[in-house]
Amino acid sequence: WEGEFFTGIPKIKYEGRSSKNPLAFKWYNAEEEVLGKKMKDWFRFSVAFWHTFRGTGGDPFGAPTKNWPWEDGTNSLKMAKRRMRANFEFIDKLGVDFWCFHDRDIAPDGQTLEEANENLDEVVALAKDLQSKSNKKVLWGTAQLFMHSRYMHGGATSSELQVYAYAAAQVKKAMEVTHYLGGENYVFWGGREGYQSLLNTDMERELNHLGTFLHAAVRHKKKIGFNGTLLIEPKPQEPTKHQYDWDAATTANFLRKYGLTEEFKLNIECNHATLSGHSCHHEIETARINGMLGNIDANTGDPQVGWDTDQFLIDIPEATMIMLSVIKNGGIAPGGFNFDAKLRRESTDVEDLFIAHIVGMDTMARGLKNAAKLIEDGSLAELVRKRYQSFDTKLGAQIENGEADFELLEKKVKEMDEPKVASAKQELAELIFQSAM
Ligand code: XYL
Known part of the structure; x- marks a missing residue:
């Protein structure tokens, strides 16, 4: 695959409120100052590699629906590199400065850890090169410790010692490549760190293991000279029945118990807030008043659907409440707003990828402007x-x-x-x- 991936799609520009062009911003104006800071610096928007480039549209009932023209149907190294080039063209045309990834989204897994690491190194070398040519950055990297069957009982909280060790080795490498790419944060999302039944689970021992795992991560971070923020992303359940990082308050308590509050902040995801019975605003405020607001996974759920639908947030009042807290926090840098959001299964045009992010960015920009109005008004x-x-x-x-x-x-x-x-x-x-x- 040579040349352009998104042919016919120009660089997305700000055209203002009266524009009817779906491929233009109506509200998000990167350079515009709001309360003394440029919009782009309030948000530090990031594209999630996994949803945008690995999302297939498959669901538990149906086959993939996305047939992106650049995909060849394989998970080869060649394909991984092609996707990485598509990623850089995408974020460049969208006018976003950051991207986020899991190790296993960007490069194929291997038969052995060594092979997986070699694959990762090859793709990361290309990403580094593309970054240096484009001035784009990694907002955060993470290790995927939930897809492979070895992680069925968890990674750091697995009942199997060998799996704990494997998870440690995988996180070690993911932290190293995040550091190599100049990543500004590193995220832990414990997809399978939880339980299905307490009858067969030693919860105290599992949580102690998670505590020692995260302490080891802090030691490794210091050892390699990585200065990024370590973040934990709360989620109550799905895929486990009960995930240990249930919500912001539970996670803050965990960090206090294990003496980790100085080393970790929280990555609040709006859809996860809904799943834990809270509003996104509640979770962000809880993180903020605990001095732990580190990053926001900007998405939303569906009010009538009880799972993690990972939709782009289009609710302007909700965006306003989020921004009220973010402004009170003085911004969230070195964190940012990562679009942990995906197209609906039925949205299958390449341009839909752009339109989805544009509406997400415009919504947050409206939230910022509204919040600024409320703060300036003072009532x-x-x-x-x-x-x-x-x-x-x-x-x-x-x-x-x-x-x-x-x-x-x-x-x-x-x-x-x-x-x-x-x-x-x-x-x-x-x-x-x-x-x-
Ligand atoms: C899934 C989570 C992940 C994290 C990264 O619910 O949101 O996508 O953001 O592992």
């Missing part, structure tokens, strides 16, 4: 400030500093009248929020 923050103003007093300060014991508070109650309890003003908050859309 929402004022409503929240007022709600807690009874604590902006001498006694409030004593309580918040931990100086007010129960005897003091009992004494104060006796001196005070029945508490005056103000309205929460939720509808007013919603009205203010909605007026920014």
